[in-house]
Amino acid sequence: MQSPAIILVRPQMGENIGAAARAMLNFGLDHMRIVDPRDGWPNERAVALASGAGRVLDGAMVRDTLGEVCADLNYVFATTARSRDLAKPVMTPERAMQHARALSAKGLKVGVMFGPERAGLETSDVIRADALISVPVNPEFASLNLAQCVLLTAYEWQRLDTDMPPEVLELAGARLAEGIEVERLLDRLVAALDARRFFWPDHKAESMRANLTNLFHRLPLTERDTRTLHGVVRHLAERDRSDD
């Protein structure tokens, strides 16, 4: 399946083009198109910042106009921060990338355009899009930069192709222990074990303690569990003393 073209429209800073290339490749996108880059092309600063993602820049299509860059695309999204006085479908990044996957699965070519750093896309760009993407950002603080917008889009493209089994945590009405409660239990346990020369030989003692710490923090212990285990440790330690 062909991944979407990331279209940078009149990007200004070479650094941001390079950072966008890295953001793309982090999630497996490698198809970049650039419209009328302010500082010409190729751009040394873009190359410097792209480092390991330089091949994305090498393969980029660079043209003077948005029309040329979109000529072979079947469906184009435009990312916009503010709402426009235009009749267009507006999608979340998630919904947009679902749609992009559906289109790509049919062999259609999809692009996503991103505007220049300061001003974003102009209306004359946006009217060439089939749909808009709007990131559900905090309305009181929206400061996403170009590479971050590209990152979230690429992430959504990739995420929809990743599966992970869900997990369930059953606590039967108890509450999970706080970190300090687990630490206190560990302190008591380690002290008791230390007294019984549990951490032996010496060169293994540290990793044995780390294993115990990992074990107890991994367990979904409830507050009640920690009290139970305190009792267990105390009991064991007392029996140990009585055996002496």
Added chain:
Amino acid sequence: MQSPAIILVRPQMGENIGAAARAMLNFGLDHMRIVDPRDGWPNERAVALASGAGRVLDGAMVRDTLGEVCADLNYVFATTARSRDLAKPVMTPERAMQHARALSAKGLKVGVMFGPERAGLETSDVIRADALISVPVNPEFASLNLAQCVLLTAYEWQRLDTDMPPEVLELAGARLAEGIEVERLLDRLVAALDARRFFWPDHKAESMRANLTNLFHRLPLTERDTRTLHGVVRHLAERDRSDD
């Protein structure tokens, strides 16, 4: 519902602390905790880069050890790039933030820890976590920086709570056309095309008209669009007459 604490463990560059604060606030997270920052605290460069998100830094809890920072937390995630030789649940950012929301809804306190820029979290940090978060990044190119990891986590937290519908049709104040308005447009178009012998040969005329009808009813035309298109058709038809 309390949002998760973003825990920066031994962060090095003040710039990255500031960028993390911005990334958090972009998606409504404002609860930062910092363990043993390399350059001390407060950090001027963090403040400079946070700019509008300075209040996240002002409210940050800063401590010497991870244990202190996690003392009151009920559930802690650790973000890791590489897999660890540890028995822990591993979750995608999406699944982790679903889980975080479920825990927070029960009044439990959640944290997400992020390691230092270069090396990431050490095993001695990770063993204190209840679960790991692994971003489904391109295995051949994984270069997410600290602020980007924070951004994706914050994005997932916010995404799961957004009241933004996945897809809406923005009409910019216009209303979708009624069936009769589309029909009138089609009538005018068909009449104009008929006059130019568009529907030919005769035995295909009916299916050609059906295609046009299907096309115009499929388009999400607004009432204003239909008036625009009436003008277009009338204009074309007039030019046609003047050619006679």
